[in-house]
Amino acid sequence: MKILVPVKRVADPDNANKVKVSGDGTKVTSDGLEWKMNPFDEWSLEAALRLTENGSSKDRVGEVVLVSIGPKDAVQTIRQGLAMGAERGILVESDDDSLDSHVVAQVIAAIAAEEKPDVIFFGKQSADGDSNVAGTKLAEMLDWPLVNYAMAISTDDEGKSFTVKRELDVGQQTLKVQSPCVFTSSDRILQPESVKNGVTPADFAYPESEGGRYASLKGIMKAKKKPVDEKSLADLGVEAKRVNEYVKFDLPPARSGSTTFVESVEELVQKLHSDAKVL
Amino acid sequence: MSTYLFENDEHRTLRQQVRKFAQARILPNAHEWEEAEEFPLELYAQAAEAEILGIGYPEEVGGGGGDLSHVLVAADEMVLHGKSVGTCVGLGSHGIALPPIVKAGTAEQKERFAKPVLAGRMVSALGITEPGGGSDVASLRTKAVKDGDHYVVNGSKTFITSGCRADFVTCAVRTGGEGHGGISMLIIERDTPGFSVSKKLHKMGWWASDTAELSFEDCRVPVTNLIGQENQGFLIIMQNFVTERLMLAAQCVSIAELAYRETLAYVRERQAFGKKLMGFQVTRHKLADMRTRIAAARALTGECVTRFLRGEPAIGEAAMAKNTATDACMWVCDQAVQLHGGYGYMREYVVERLFRDARLYPIGGGTREIMNEIICKTSGF
Ligand SMILES: Cc1cc2nc3c(=O)[nH]c(=O)nc-3n(C[C@H](O)[C@H](O)[C@H](O)COP(=O)(O)OP(=O)(O)OC[C@H]3O[C@@H](n4cnc5c(N)ncnc54)[C@H](O)[C@@H]3O)c2cc1C
Numbered sequence: 001m002k003i004l005v006p007v008k009r010v011a012d013p014d015n016a017n018k019v020k021v022s023g024d025g026t027k028v029t030s031d032g033l034e035w036k037m038n039p040f041d042e043w044s045l046e047a048a049l050r051l052t053e054n055g056s057s058k059d060r061v062g063e064v065v066l067v068s069i070g071p072k073d074a075v076q077t078i079r080q081g082l083a084m085g086a087e088r089g090i091l092v093e094s095d096d097d098s099l100d101s102h103v104v105a106q107v108i109a110a111i112a113a114e115e116k117p118d119v120i121f122f123g124k125q126s127a128d129g130d131s132n133v134a135g136t137k138l139a140e141m142l143d144w145p146l147v148n149y150a151m152a153i154s155t156d157d158e159g160k161s162f163t164v165k166r167e168l169d170v171g172q173q174t175l176k177v178q179s180p181c182v183f184t185s186s187d188r189i190l191q192p193e194s195v196k197n198g199v200t201p202a203d204f205a206y207p208e209s210e211g212g213r214y215a216s217l218k219g220i221m222k223a224k225k226k227p228v229d230e231k232s233l234a235d236l237g238v239e240a241k242r243v244n245e246y247v248k249f250d251l252p253p254a255r256s257g258s259t260t261f262v263e264s265v266e267e268l269v270q271k272l273h274s275d276a277k278v279l
Numbered sequence: 280m281s282t283y284l285f286e287n288d289e290h291r292t293l294r295q296q297v298r299k300f301a302q303a304r305i306l307p308n309a310h311e312w313e314e315a316e317e318f319p320l321e322l323y324a325q326a327a328e329a330e331i332l333g334i335g336y337p338e339e340v341g342g343g344g345g346d347l348s349h350v351l352v353a354a355d356e357m358v359l360h361g362k363s364v365g366t367c368v369g370l371g372s373h374g375i376a377l378p379p380i381v382k383a384g385t386a387e388q389k390e391r392f393a394k395p396v397l398a399g400r401m402v403s404a405l406g407i408t409e410p411g412g413g414s415d416v417a418s419l420r421t422k423a424v425k426d427g428d429h430y431v432v433n434g435s436k437t438f439i440t441s442g443c444r445a446d447f448v449t450c451a452v453r454t455g456g457e458g459h460g461g462i463s464m465l466i467i468e469r470d471t472p473g474f475s476v477s478k479k480l481h482k483m484g485w486w487a488s489d490t491a492e493l494s495f496e497d498c499r500v501p502v503t504n505l506i507g508q509e510n511q512g513f514l515i516i517m518q519n520f521v522t523e524r525l526m527l528a529a530q531c532v533s534i535a536e537l538a539y540r541e542t543l544a545y546v547r548e549r550q551a552f553g554k555k556l557m558g559f560q561v562t563r564h565k566l567a568d569m570r571t572r573i574a575a576a577r578a579l580t581g582e583c584v585t586r587f588l589r590g591e592p593a594i595g596e597a598a599m600a601k602n603t604a605t606d607a608c609m610w611v612c613d614q615a616v617q618l619h620g621g622y623g624y625m626r627e628y629v630v631e632r633l634f635r636d637a638r639l640y641p642i643g644g645g646t647r648e649i650m651n652e653i654i655c656k657t658s659g660f
Contacts, residue, residue, distance in 0.1 A: 076292070214300060214331075216333075217293055218338070218344050219330075220292045221344060
């Protein structure tokens with residue numbers, strides 16, 4: 001089974017206060033930011049790794065290929081994924097400003113044509129732009145089936161077909177899809193028994209976790225020797241032509257930092273009404 | 280300048296991984312565990328699962344590879360993002376208990392003791408200090424007398440980190456005559472009849488880490504638990520001290536950095552005389568001095584680690600790094616409390632705890648005065 005996992009670097013949400021907007025308000029400046037793999041991509045990567053390994057012996061039985069689109073530095077994000085266990089990476093060089101979901105979907109579609117994966121496993125959205133469309137757009141371009149927000153996935157034919165559960169407001173939906181297909185994941189995909197690949201023993205449970213697996217030091221060292229191909233948009237025949245134009249970015253209003261102490265519930269309600277104007 | 284000069288991409292990725300662990304597993308419980316003077320034993324297994332315990336140990340003993348530089352970086356993230364020094368040092372007591380076994384132990388000892396510790400299934404401690412004295416290691420009195428294929432051990436150890444919960448103690452004992460030529464290292468297992476934890480000690484800081492007084496009464500320890508050669512233990516202890524002191528220096532850097540960061544956040548919020556504390560030049564100068572001292576301590580510690588890893592002599596250097604870093608740490612934590620005002624004296628504030636934690640460092644792992652003795656000796660005075 002071969003799975004393509006697009007991974008994006010995003011500003012570390014823990015340091016979100018370092019994000020600045022350019023003088024004219026049309027872009028977010030990235031100077032001095034700390035980067036991290038988009039947490040939603042990390043969930044999908046974790047699911048992809050589980051689909052392509054024997055969870056109990058940790059033997060790899062398939063291939064996970066990472067793709068990141070961004071400046072040269074974005075190779076760090078690929079290396080992190082390689083350290084977690086992915087086989088190889090592809091860095092498509094581009095500056096962050098010339099990207100939108102449309103360009104991203106085009107790039108991944110071009111890579112899919114070369115790589116012919118069984119699955120493309122996107123994050124449901126990116127933690128910075130929150131657009132929520134790249135995976136959907138890609139499936140449309142490729143004319144592949146799409147399952148968004150997968151919470152459980154199983155296959156018993158090495159990825160030729162999948163049974164996928166989705167979480168809905170009103171309950172759960174179970175679908176069957178043939179590969180090649182596009183998935184995005186919900187956080188429930190990280191639950192100990194959410195991924196079954198017919199290779200990992202049926203009673204095996206992964207440890208509870210809030211994100212993808214930890215990259216061990218061994219994995220980090222090995223990752224340095226794993227191949228990362230570098231490509232340009234031109235190599236892939238993609239023109240960096242955004243369909244969205246970013247008009248304006250605003251930072252959230254600064255917190256006032258002042259604290260008011262109240263004596264009673266009545267006073268609190270009154271202040272929430274008259275001063276804070278939230279009631 | 281909040282990283283070491285020796286760091287490369289590998290260290291950078293390692294930092295992210297360890298940070299994730301510290302934020303998920305330690306930070307939410309930091310205050311509670313410190314107040315309870317204990318962290319749950321499960322944390323060992325969790326840290327092993329995240330492959331943190333094995334950092335710096337060779338793969339043949341179940342380690343994750345890497346060297347002291349990786350250990351330092353991992354410990355830095357644990358302190359900065361777990362915010363519980365006691366938990367980190369308790370969880371890390373194998374950092375001083377295992378190296379003698381890994382460097383000088385037999386294959387069987389590595390299998391029986393090193394592997395389970397790195398897998399998070401056993402807890403280990405190092406026992407050198409005795410109630411009668413810690414600085415003068417060569418005069419230690421716990422006796423081990425050979426009787427057939429066992430040593431019979433009598434004596435006591437004190438201030439032993441993780442001693443209450445340790446499954447075994449890597450212990451310095453006297454097998455020969457007076458002085459450093461009569462000392463051996465012995466692995467003493469908890470279930471040995473005659474071994475007991477005589478006291479859990481209550482301390483000024485490092486609360487989440489347990490510290491014990493241990494006593495040995497006619498403990499029969501198999502000779503197969505002897506580490507290295509009989510009466511050759513002093514050299515093992517001295518080598519172990521070098522890495523211990525570099526790790527302690529690095530902890531000081533981490534603690535000071537955390538105190539600085541907490542303070543920075545505080546002075547940006549707190550108001551006095553109609554402006555933020557950050558608005559006073561006096562505050563900014565204090566912060567500048569804090570940063571500078573941390574940077575200096577980090578630079579020297581990093582340099583000594585680099586020299587050590589290159590194989591250069593590092594005994595005196597480790598002592599210099601430790602003194603520099605402990606001084607910086609105590610001073611920075613003091614300033615941190617001061618800038619927090621009354622809140623800095625309150626137990627709910629991290630800096631109050633860091634101030635208490637910091638006081639250990641000029642004592643543990645060899646006192647400030649003993650470090651100077653070592654620097655004098657290695658300088659030929
Ligand atoms: C929280 C904590 C955890 C610890 N963990 C461990 C552990 O896990 N394992 C372990 O073995 N030990 C541990 N120790 C013990 C520690 O290493 C000793 O406390 C330390 O080495 C000092 O020994 P001492 O307490 O006996 O002091 P002493 O040796 O009695 O020293 C008292 C004072 O005299 C000074 N002094 C002594 N000799 C000289 C000299 N020649 N010249 C000038 N001044 C001198 C010292 O510097 C000190 O100021 C721990 C201690 C603490 C507090």
